[in-house]
Amino acid sequence: MDLFQRTARQLHDMLVKKEISASEITAAVYQRIEEVEDKVKSYLTITREHAEAKARQVDEKIAAGEPIAPLAGIPVAVKDNMCTEGIRTSCASKILHNFIPPYTATAVSKLHNADMVLVGKTNMDEFAMGSSNENSGFHITRNPWDINRVPGGSSGGSAAAVAAGEAIVSLGSDTGGSIRQPAAFCGVVGMKPTYGGVSRYGLVAYASSLDQIGPFTKDVTDMAHMLNVICGHDPLDSTSANIRQPDFTQHLVNDIKGMKIGVPREYMADGIAPPVKERIKEAIKKLTELGAYVEETNMPHTEFAMPAYYLIATAEASSNLARYDGVRYGLRVEDARDLVDMFMRSRSQGFGDEVKRRIMLGTYSLSAGYYDAYYLKALKVRTLIKQDFDKAFEKYDVLLSPTSPSTAFKIGEMVDDPIQMYLQDVCTIPVNLAGIPALSMPCGLADNLPVGLQLMGKAFAEGTLLRVAYTLEQNTDFTGLRPVIGGGAQ
Amino acid sequence: MISKQDVEHVALLARLELSEEERELYTRQLNKILDAARALQELNTDGVPPTAHVLPIQNVFREDRAGEHMDPEKALANAPDREENFFKVPKIV
Numbered sequence: 001m002d003l004f005q006r007t008a009r010q011l012h013d014m015l016v017k018k019e020i021s022a023s024e025i026t027a028a029v030y031q032r033i034e035e036v037e038d039k040v041k042s043y044l045t046i047t048r049e050h051a052e053a054k055a056r057q058v059d060e061k062i063a064a065g066e067p068i069a070p071l072a073g074i075p076v077a078v079k080d081n082m083c084t085e086g087i088r089t090s091c092a093s094k095i096l097h098n099f100i101p102p103y104t105a106t107a108v109s110k111l112h113n114a115d116m117v118l119v120g121k122t123n124m125d126e127f128a129m130g131s132s133n134e135n136s137g138f139h140i141t142r143n144p145w146d147i148n149r150v151p152g153g154s155s156g157g158s159a160a161a162v163a164a165g166e167a168i169v170s171l172g173s174d175t176g177g178s179i180r181q182p183a184a185f186c187g188v189v190g191m192k193p194t195y196g197g198v199s200r201y202g203l204v205a206y207a208s209s210l211d212q213i214g215p216f217t218k219d220v221t222d223m224a225h226m227l228n229v230i231c232g233h234d235p236l237d238s239t240s241a242n243i244r245q246p247d248f249t250q251h252l253v254n255d256i257k258g259m260k261i262g263v264p265r266e267y268m269a270d271g272i273a274p275p276v277k278e279r280i281k282e283a284i285k286k287l288t289e290l291g292a293y294v295e296e297t298n299m300p301h302t303e304f305a306m307p308a309y310y311l312i313a314t315a316e317a318s319s320n321l322a323r324y325d326g327v328r329y330g331l332r333v334e335d336a337r338d339l340v341d342m343f344m345r346s347r348s349q350g351f352g353d354e355v356k357r358r359i360m361l362g363t364y365s366l367s368a369g370y371y372d373a374y375y376l377k378a379l380k381v382r383t384l385i386k387q388d389f390d391k392a393f394e395k396y397d398v399l400l401s402p403t404s405p406s407t408a409f410k411i412g413e414m415v416d417d418p419i420q421m422y423l424q425d426v427c428t429i430p431v432n433l434a435g436i437p438a439l440s441m442p443c444g445l446a447d448n449l450p451v452g453l454q455l456m457g458k459a460f461a462e463g464t465l466l467r468v469a470y471t472l473e474q475n476t477d478f479t480g481l482r483p484v485i486g487g488g489a490q
Numbered sequence: 491m492i493s494k495q496d497v498e499h500v501a502l503l504a505r506l507e508l509s510e511e512e513r514e515l516y517t518r519q520l521n522k523i524l525d526a527a528r529a530l531q532e533l534n535t536d537g538v539p540p541t542a543h544v545l546p547i548q549n550v551f552r553e554d555r556a557g558e559h560m561d562p563e564k565a566l567a568n569a570p571d572r573e574e575n576f577f578k579v580p581k582i583v
Contacts, residue, residue, distance in 0.1 A: 102564040196545050209543050238550040239543070307527040318504060325505070327577050329568035336580045344507040356506055360497070360516055361523060363504040377530050379540030384533070386541055418519055419526055435544030459544075 003028035004165035005482060008074045008222045011168065015062065015073055022058035022073030025168075026051050026117055029075040032165045033119075036485045041141050042151075042161035044080050045088050046120040051075065054117045061115075070225050072115035077167035079158045080121040081128055082108050082213070083202040087118075091204050092136040093126045095324050095331045095350025105202025106234045107171060107213045114229045119167045122157030126352045127321065128178055128206045130154050131424040134415055135354045142411070143185060145449055145483040149408040152182030155216070159186040162216045164485060169226055170216045175207050176309055177403075177428025179214045180440035184403035184452020187442045187481060189223050189469070190216045194459045195435035196241030199234030207316035208239070210309075210432040219479045220441065220470040224248040227462060243460060251463035254474045257291030260396045261468070266302035267401035267427050275446035276402050283443045283453050283472065284400065290471055297396070299388040304381050305430040310422060311365050311378035312433070318362030324350060357418065386434045393458045398468055401427050403440040403452030431456055439465045442478050450481070492520050 003011065003025055014020045030048060037043065058073035078084065081091045083101035090096045104112070111118065125135035133141045133156030141156045143149040144164040151160040155172025159182035162170050172179040174192035183190025191214045198213040205211060215226035227248040234240045263284065268277060284294050326332035326346035333349060336342030351359070365374035392399055404427060414421045431438040436459050443453040453472075457465045473479050497517045501508045508516065562575045571578040 099568055102560060102567060196547075235552065239545060239547060241545060241547075301533075304530055304533060307530050310523065311527055311530075322505075326570060327579055329570075332570035339580050339582045340505070342580050343505045347505055348507040351506075356508075356512070357516060357519060359504050359506065360500055361520060364492070364496075364500045364520065364524075365527075367500065367503060373531075374524075374527060376540055377535065378527075379542055380535035380538040381530050381533060382541040383538050384535070386544065419522060422523075433541075 002165070004032040004168070006168070007218045008071055008168050008225060011074060012070060015068065018062065022055040022062070022117065023052065025073060026055040026075055029119055029165070029167060036164050037166065039142060039147050039485055040144055040160050040164045040166065041139050042077070042122050042157045042164065042166050043120045044090060044092060044123050044138060044157070047087055047118050050087070051117045051119055054115070058115050069114045071229060074116050075119045075168050076111055076116045077119050077122050077158055077161040077170035078108055078111070079124050079155050079170070079172045081124060081173060081204040082171065083204070084108055084118070084121065087121065089121065089204070091127050092124045092138055093350065093352065093355070094137045095347070096329070097331065099329050103202065106199035106236060107230045108202065110230050111171070116229070122155070122161055122170065124157055125154035126355050127204070127317070128154040128173055128175055129317070129354050129358055131177070131181060131421055132409070132414065133157065134411065135352055137352050140411060143408045144485050145187065145408065147485070149410055149449070150185065152185035152404070152408065154178040156182045158216050159183050159188055159190065162186070162188045162218060163483060165482070169222055171213060171230070172216055173203055173211055173213050174432065175210045175313060176432050177425040179216065180428050180438060180452065180454060181404050181424065183216055183440040184450065185408040187450030187483065188216050188218060189220060189439065189441045189479060190214065191223055191227070191439040191462070191465070192431065192437060193227065193231060193462055194241070194437045196239055197437070197460065197462070198230050199237040199240050201234055201236040205320040207313040208320060209316060210313060220466060220473045221252055223439070224252055224466050246463060248463060248466060251466040252470045253467050254471050256287065256468055256471045259292045259398070259468065261287060261292050261294045262297040262392055262396035262399045263294060264299040264302065264392070264399060264401060265296050266299050271405050271423070271426065272402055273406045276406060276451050279444045279446060279451040280402050280453060286472065286476060290475060294400070297392060299392060299430070301381065301384045301388050302430060305385050305433055306422060306426055308378040308381040308385065309425070309429040309433060310361065311374050312382065314358040314362030315366050315375050316362070318359045318366060321355070321359055382433045385430050389430070389434045389436060397457070397464055399456040401454045401456070403427060403454040407446050407449035407451060427454060435459060437462045437465060439469055441469050441472065442481065444478065445481065492517060492524065
């Protein structure tokens with residue numbers, strides 16, 4: 001097996017046994033990038049010199065007989081909305097095309113401190129607004145399983161990079177499904193941790209009450225290790241939860257006997273493509289065989305999550321994105337008549353279509369006369385959705401659903417209809433509104449494209465999700481499939 | 491219904507300069523999106539408190555003491571225009 005196809009933990013074992021060096025792993029990943037990046041286009045920026053220097057440091061530690069961290073020397077890609085000091089951070093937006101942050105996001109600092117090797121910054125929908133990567137201001141990332149299809153979004157570059165072997169693991173961010181849906185489309189494992197579980201310091205804000213950083217990995221074991229690296233309280237983020245961080249690898253237990261799993265009917269409704277439903281039903285059957293107690297349940301407010309989300313997220317976005325004014329950083333037009341003219345023209349040239357649409361919607365729903373009818377109403381509906389989850393978790397350890405209503409769709413298929421595109425997120429959005437953790441893992445193929453299974457848990461019950469996912473993984477071949485770039489599986 | 495004039499007004503609030511084409515597109519699309527959002531009106535939310543934030547965090551305090559600050563050169567490194575240690579902008583009035 002090629003090095004780029006291996007998991008982080010397999011590579012760690014090889015490093016410890018001195019069968020390979022960290023520099024060789026890094027070289028193998030860059031070689032893979034040279035081979036497939038033309039087709040997949042996962043990256044916006046490659047940080048090769050930086051990566052090679054870090055890999056050498058890890059090799060020196062090993063040579064000196066020092067113990068190494070569990071993910072030391074592992075190549076990791078980071079979504080381009082996390083600040084990296086000295087390395088361009090564009091959010092895939094023309095308005096930040098030249099922005100070089102003067103500081104590093106806490107989650108990225110934690111990767112550095114764990115001696116992980118930063119391969120590069122990945123493509124995304126501009127400011128994380130989108131479900132397909134087609135809203136990038138620079139280029140479109142392609143799905144490694146079929147390069148005519150989207151990788152999902154908004155963290156499409158991070159998902160595609162791991163699926164294509166252009167990184168071993170990666171970080172994305174999830175505001176309404178932006179980690180889980182691309183993980184599903186690209187056939188990798190992706191998790192949105194509990195809101196407050198990972199520091200948002202240095203994550204460029206889209207919708208601050210919903211945004212959360214999380215990992216993409218090839219398997220559930222790597223996921224537990226990545227959570228160990230990035231989770232934890234951070235005084236620099238006032239919404240960071242001050243709770244004791246468990247060792248997530250303790251939850252990698254191959255046993256779910258007696259566990260109660262609920263399947264909300266609303267998540268298996270008519271809008272879900274039949275082949276997706278089939279794979280989910282097979283997974284449910286497997287879980288039952290493994291000793292879990294699975295039954296259908298109701299989450300009556302689910303259908304209201306999508307409109308509530310788009311009102312709340314865009315309201316927060318319209319406020320967060322007010323900072324892009326051409327004054328302190330980013331794009332500024334030349335020859336402005338006055339300050340307001342500079343604001344308006346810089347923003348209009350710098351922002352793409354979807355970002356403008358969301359700023360407009362958010363500004364409207366917050367404006368005088370409409371606040372109560374739209375924004376405040378949406379916040380109340382958010383409470384009802386959260387209560388649906390609270391009630392369900394009185395009865396169930398986890399909830400299970402498809403991650404996305406379909407497999408990866410074709411590039412261009414939905415760009416003209418924003419609502420159709422927003423409906424892609426129906427299964428993932430409620431989780432962000434409730435702030436709970438959720439994981440997407442592969443559960444087989446439909447027409448040779450990966451299908452994603454979503455597991456949702458109580459706040460700070462990431463461990464329970466890992467346990468169910470790990471048990472499924474150990475008793476199936478769900479996480480073992482890799483794409484042949486351009487078509488097919490291996 | 492949102493009119494083209496409403497869209498123009500909102501664009502000004504959001505400091506966005508829209509082309510005639512964009513004004514028409516957003517008028518059409520925002521109406522469609524808000525139609526979908528009106529589904530929320532069906533729900534009775536009397537007595538339901540709003541959730542702006544999921545964590546039970548109220549205020550987060552820290553000690554009031556001076557910490558490290560960013561070097562002005564670093565803070566100004568991305569400035570489109572500057573004068574001494576200030577961000578320079580076009581005339582305001």
